[in-house]
Amino acid sequence: MTDEGRTPPPDPAAESRLDDTHRPGLECWVEGASKHPDFPIQNLPLCVFDAPGEAPRVGIGIGDMILDLSAVIDAGLMDTLPPDVAAASRDRSLNALMALGRPAARALRRAASLLLRTDTEEGRFARGVDASRILVAQDQVRLLVPAVIGDYTDFYASVYHATNVGSMFRPDNPLLPNYKWVPIGYHGRASSIVPSGTAVRRPRGQLRDDPSQPPVVAPTRRLDYELEVGAFVAGGNALGEPIPIDRAEEHLFGLCLVNDWSARDMQTWEYQPLGPFLAKNFATTVSPWVVTLDALVPFRAPAFARAEGDPSPLPYLASGENESGGGFDITLEVHLRSAKMRDEGKEAVRLSRSQFTGMYWTLAQMLTHHASNGCNLRPGDLIASGTVSGPEKDQRGCLLELTWRGGEPITLPTGEERRFLEDGDELVMRAWCERDGFARIGFGECRGEVLPPERRDSSQSS
Amino acid sequence: MTDEGRTPPPDPAAESRLDDTHRPGLECWVEGASKHPDFPIQNLPLCVFDAPGEAPRVGIGIGDMILDLSAVIDAGLMDTLPPDVAAASRDRSLNALMALGRPAARALRRAASLLLRTDTEEGRFARGVDASRILVAQDQVRLLVPAVIGDYTDFYASVYHATNVGSMFRPDNPLLPNYKWVPIGYHGRASSIVPSGTAVRRPRGQLRDDPSQPPVVAPTRRLDYELEVGAFVAGGNALGEPIPIDRAEEHLFGLCLVNDWSARDMQTWEYQPLGPFLAKNFATTVSPWVVTLDALVPFRAPAFARAEGDPSPLPYLASGENESGGGFDITLEVHLRSAKMRDEGKEAVRLSRSQFTGMYWTLAQMLTHHASNGCNLRPGDLIASGTVSGPEKDQRGCLLELTWRGGEPITLPTGEERRFLEDGDELVMRAWCERDGFARIGFGECRGEVLPPERRDSSQSS
Numbered sequence: 001m002t003d004e005g006r007t008p009p010p011d012p013a014a015e016s017r018l019d020d021t022h023r024p025g026l027e028c029w030v031e032g033a034s035k036h037p038d039f040p041i042q043n044l045p046l047c048v049f050d051a052p053g054e055a056p057r058v059g060i061g062i063g064d065m066i067l068d069l070s071a072v073i074d075a076g077l078m079d080t081l082p083p084d085v086a087a088a089s090r091d092r093s094l095n096a097l098m099a100l101g102r103p104a105a106r107a108l109r110r111a112a113s114l115l116l117r118t119d120t121e122e123g124r125f126a127r128g129v130d131a132s133r134i135l136v137a138q139d140q141v142r143l144l145v146p147a148v149i150g151d152y153t154d155f156y157a158s159v160y161h162a163t164n165v166g167s168m169f170r171p172d173n174p175l176l177p178n179y180k181w182v183p184i185g186y187h188g189r190a191s192s193i194v195p196s197g198t199a200v201r202r203p204r205g206q207l208r209d210d211p212s213q214p215p216v217v218a219p220t221r222r223l224d225y226e227l228e229v230g231a232f233v234a235g236g237n238a239l240g241e242p243i244p245i246d247r248a249e250e251h252l253f254g255l256c257l258v259n260d261w262s263a264r265d266m267q268t269w270e271y272q273p274l275g276p277f278l279a280k281n282f283a284t285t286v287s288p289w290v291v292t293l294d295a296l297v298p299f300r301a302p303a304f305a306r307a308e309g310d311p312s313p314l315p316y317l318a319s320g321e322n323e324s325g326g327g328f329d330i331t332l333e334v335h336l337r338s339a340k341m342r343d344e345g346k347e348a349v350r351l352s353r354s355q356f357t358g359m360y361w362t363l364a365q366m367l368t369h370h371a372s373n374g375c376n377l378r379p380g381d382l383i384a385s386g387t388v389s390g391p392e393k394d395q396r397g398c399l400l401e402l403t404w405r406g407g408e409p410i411t412l413p414t415g416e417e418r419r420f421l422e423d424g425d426e427l428v429m430r431a432w433c434e435r436d437g438f439a440r441i442g443f444g445e446c447r448g449e450v451l452p453p454e455r456r457d458s459s460q461s462s
Numbered sequence: 463m464t465d466e467g468r469t470p471p472p473d474p475a476a477e478s479r480l481d482d483t484h485r486p487g488l489e490c491w492v493e494g495a496s497k498h499p500d501f502p503i504q505n506l507p508l509c510v511f512d513a514p515g516e517a518p519r520v521g522i523g524i525g526d527m528i529l530d531l532s533a534v535i536d537a538g539l540m541d542t543l544p545p546d547v548a549a550a551s552r553d554r555s556l557n558a559l560m561a562l563g564r565p566a567a568r569a570l571r572r573a574a575s576l577l578l579r580t581d582t583e584e585g586r587f588a589r590g591v592d593a594s595r596i597l598v599a600q601d602q603v604r605l606l607v608p609a610v611i612g613d614y615t616d617f618y619a620s621v622y623h624a625t626n627v628g629s630m631f632r633p634d635n636p637l638l639p640n641y642k643w644v645p646i647g648y649h650g651r652a653s654s655i656v657p658s659g660t661a662v663r664r665p666r667g668q669l670r671d672d673p674s675q676p677p678v679v680a681p682t683r684r685l686d687y688e689l690e691v692g693a694f695v696a697g698g699n700a701l702g703e704p705i706p707i708d709r710a711e712e713h714l715f716g717l718c719l720v721n722d723w724s725a726r727d728m729q730t731w732e733y734q735p736l737g738p739f740l741a742k743n744f745a746t747t748v749s750p751w752v753v754t755l756d757a758l759v760p761f762r763a764p765a766f767a768r769a770e771g772d773p774s775p776l777p778y779l780a781s782g783e784n785e786s787g788g789g790f791d792i793t794l795e796v797h798l799r800s801a802k803m804r805d806e807g808k809e810a811v812r813l814s815r816s817q818f819t820g821m822y823w824t825l826a827q828m829l830t831h832h833a834s835n836g837c838n839l840r841p842g843d844l845i846a847s848g849t850v851s852g853p854e855k856d857q858r859g860c861l862l863e864l865t866w867r868g869g870e871p872i873t874l875p876t877g878e879e880r881r882f883l884e885d886g887d888e889l890v891m892r893a894w895c896e897r898d899g900f901a902r903i904g905f906g907e908c909r910g911e912v913l914p915p916e917r918r919d920s921s922q923s924s
Contacts, residue, residue, distance in 0.1 A: 273631075
């Protein structure tokens, strides 16, 4: 490992987990991979893809390509992988690998790193194989939701987001008394989770803007996105058996981006007393790449620094390791491009940039809280962080906050105004990690275009 | 069909769906089945069971036995079944049958009825087969959760329950303004759904009885049950495609009982603003028998009669058929037996008896509302009704209501008092349908005993 120009990792425990796969100078024989902004050889995110007429397969992103794990294993290029890891890598989803847990991800990462390097025996051998047998171009295949998601849970872990939203609905009492004690979360809908690139239809629903009138049924007028980080569960726990905070990260397989599309007017009308339902469950978009916790080792960060007067986490949510390195230093951005912007050849405009280090609760705390009552988590379950907003205006992770409930519209380069999303708007979320002395790694894109509402038929009219 | 003593069905549409399988005089060759209170030949509920060391199989309840569909089909006793229905009947869960939809259930019901009757060719042929090949005693096998439940949604459809609970938390404003317009529901946890008979461990969680003090982590002191009816989804809909109310019942495969265990103190502290989470997701018990909508044809009832001044359902939730026959006349009971009652040889005591006809929303309305924004429902998804409470005190479907938040304890025959559930309490829910001129059919039991909390370890202490 080279030490040139490297700042010490903020977390000593993470430091000890750095290995040869993180070394910034690694050269990869896949063209363009070494300097790729998202998928250099230090990242090696997992995905599930399919080509027309073929069954889904597990792959690893490298540069603009995917390393096809079934093909690699069939070609005898990963013979040192433990047999269970090899079998799981040949499955149709990541659930089998997630069931084997983080050690499987680590074994696979090491094997893939050796295979893709220019300076290893494995790399020289792999280069002798016809590349078209084991590499597929990302733009030639379809990237799928990478796991069969049994349950999807959405948290609310940004205190900035919670305070902003709370102050719109309850100006006197923006942050509820439980917020700084309880990692607030709720169950979302698994069936409507779609992969990046899936167009999302504007939903209809009951709206009531005027409390003196009956509600109407109409397409939502306040369609919004929420920028979130998702975590896939590894291993899991039996029903009735909590997961201690010290072991929580053994159950975090890897991270992705999540767009928790939201219909704010539907939400306002329906959400009491049992929480959001139809305002959220019409679609949730995930990015297709699972950036493993091992890839993220160089980018670990302390947990949120609580303010003077904030309570300490209760003991079941507290650990020294969580405090010193439970965070992830991830930068997240949201970009919007309207139909008119596309027509006029204008690039997408950035709406926000925020940092995942600003979350009040760590992913480990969310997971431990989730299982603290004995609730069983299963491999492939998805836990989302809630909207990643920061303290500044340009760090707000949804339009509800950015336009302050629509009252402060954003002006696009075409002169169009945006209070909420319009039909034809395309939204792209991106995220990456960078740090002096390490290769930058990225999450790819979480993309979705808004389609007009379905044709009105009599059963849907108000 | 005999007309002796029969009152006309309340719903003309249901009348037209009555067929030979509902005839009250049918004789069944399985011993004791003809007079069985729950599972006479007119019921034929589906289940999934396994014997030690064997794979799960689909069965049909008849008397105290299960008709093993794999064995029946292998023995050539249902050769007239459509091949896809026969294949689905040999699966390990009911999902394949549910995917084929209600016509598959109907075909299977007719075939099973003919096979089990004493007066048919099929019945005579089946009696010639060694019964031990095709029938299994219910008490010799394990009854499982009958479907792989992709998503579980819990509604809140009893206006009596909502008003009671609301008046405890918001005395001035018990029923929120959305209640009579929106079938309120939220997403529950699929992973922790367990079959009847599974013991349920008292969960730990954050509790805050005294708002001037920090919360503590302790086993819930207010463990409760909720008596509900569950509906399994048949067929399903594509993402983005609502299900019109006129077609909703094509997507209801069959019903079961649901105990939505609840930790009221955890719920009070955590539920704002995103709804119940850990207070509910530690366990949900379902009865193992799926009573099909065809079995329930004689017991259809009008939808809830809204009071003067209540709004009419919005058009997307309204149909003449729903109004005249969207309800189900099901009687539900909850019985409790404490450890001391068992020790003293005392029978369980009945806590409540309520009617499913008293629900403000029909199951068809819940399903159509659920899909009205385009949310996709999948075969095997579970939709629960919410607590089935009626207007009278002895019709309240949970202890929160029965003891009015613990303030009016119930006295058991042993002299013990119950405000909420105690360790060792066993709870049994039962339900049935009866009507003059038809055979009574039942739902079997939804049973669960409360176990003491898991041993406290350091990571869980407060």
